[in-house]
Amino acid sequence: METTLCIIKPDAVKNGFEDKINEKIISSGLKIIKSKKTFLTEEIARDFYKEHASKPFFNELVEFIISGEVVVQVLEGDNAIKSYRSLMGATNPDEAEEGTLRKLFAESLSKNAVHGSDSIDNAKIEIDYFFQENEICSRTR
Numbered sequence: 001m002e003t004t005l006c007i008i009k010p011d012a013v014k015n016g017f018e019d020k021i022n023e024k025i026i027s028s029g030l031k032i033i034k035s036k037k038t039f040l041t042e043e044i045a046r047d048f049y050k051e052h053a054s055k056p057f058f059n060e061l062v063e064f065i066i067s068g069e070v071v072v073q074v075l076e077g078d079n080a081i082k083s084y085r086s087l088m089g090a091t092n093p094d095e096a097e098e099g100t101l102r103k104l105f106a107e108s109l110s111k112n113a114v115h116g117s118d119s120i121d122n123a124k125i126e127i128d129y130f131f132q133e134n135e136i137c138s139r140t141r
């Protein structure tokens with residue numbers, strides 16, 4: 001059994017898509033084993049997305065992810081990482097397949113509704129950010 005980190009991003013929370021997204025996650029066979037609504041601080045966001053620090057969209061990405069509440073969740077299932085990424089669809093919603101979360105709920109390439117871990121190592125690191133005793137981000141609503 002594998003786990004992965006899901007974030008429902010500020011655009012999707014503001015647009016009221018939290019429940020619809022979670023219905024799709026559950027009907028895809030994944031289990032939501034942990035969930036909390038929180039805010040990312042700028043410091044956390046810059047560290048969380050550090051692999052993109054040199055990209056031209058980095059500041060926009062950080063500004064956006066801290067712009068409102070997010071729902072952070074741990075999903076569990078067989079091949080959870082790959083299976084949730086395929087449910088999310090392509091990063092750019094214009095390229096996402098029909099029925100995927102980004103096709104259904106994303107506003108744009110930067111405001112693309114959901115985050116999902118991309119590897120076993122990153123899933124562990126990302127889950128630790130939010131759901132361990134020594135978690136970095138523990139601020140709740």
Ligand code: ADP
Binds near residue numbers: 116118
């Ligand atoms: P994914 O979220 O699908 O794993 P990446 O890790 O490549 O995608 O990028 C992280 C996030 O950065 C994306 O989800 C998206 O919000 C944003 N992003 C990626 N590429 C661009 C871009 N060219 N312009 C603006 N924002 C982008």
Ligand code: MG
Binds near residue numbers: 116118
């Ligand atoms: Mg990524």
